[in-house]
Amino acid sequence: MTDLPSLRESLDAHGLMAKKSFGQHFLLDLNVTRKIARLAGPFAGDAVIEVGPGPGGLTRALIESDAGRVIAIEKDARFLPLLRELDDGSGRLRLVEGDALKVDERSLVDGPAHLVSNLPYNVGTALLIKWLTGPWTPASMTLMFQKEVAQRVVAQPGEDAYGRLAVISQALCEARMVMSLPAAAFTPPPKVASAVVHLVPHAERLAEARIRKLERVTAAAFGQRRKMLRSSLKPLGGAALCEAAGIEPDARAETIDVAGFLRLADALT
Incomplete structure (x- = not known):
């Protein structure tokens, strides 16, 4: 990864900008993406699924980690040529063009897999509910949301943010907020702060x-x-x-x- 151009250089070289309709806000600081990968791991050779990699800042950090494979699901086909440049020929990176809300993760992995993503703001909650209540259970989830949504995931009874999302998340997982980020950390900067939540499913899943x-x-x-x-x-x-x-x-x-x-x-x- 050290031989690659910077993320800004890659975006400029491919003439790419964030699409508001996709809820895209890019995290271009590799020190931050590496910290997120460390908070999510260790992976001990397990697969990692990333949704919405965009220019690949977090993807680079995940490839540098101890993940066995990195499976990146990207809906915006504009980014696929840029992401292919991250493939070092080892076979560890797999790119999947598609809508993560419709993807069957069971078809992508044959063993334990972790979710690590800077989620598009407009579908973050819907994706979390899918992964919490659907037929496929990840080994862990380390997900970035708008801070308001992250607070709703970890909120306790009596707090203003406590609601349906907190109950469902905590009934199925141990959930904690592990990192906060200001809007200025992103390109383009959103109107709100962001936060990373780490969720680990309970050993015994609810029927x-x-x-x-x-x-x-x-x-x-x-x-x-x-x-x-x-x-x-x-x-x-x-x-x-x-x-x-x-x-x-x-x-x-x-x-x-x-x-x-x-x-x-x-x-x-």
């Missing part, structure tokens, strides 16, 4: 039916978060559901911890 119930309960509870649960959960059983789960019917969603929501899901028939 699919239980996940679907949790999604229903949290959607109802936080869909009307200012109402008492007896009202917001009325379509699912209201006060009777709360009592079956050992939850006070007059409580509001933001005061219920993850264990409480799991009890509500288990009480749902």
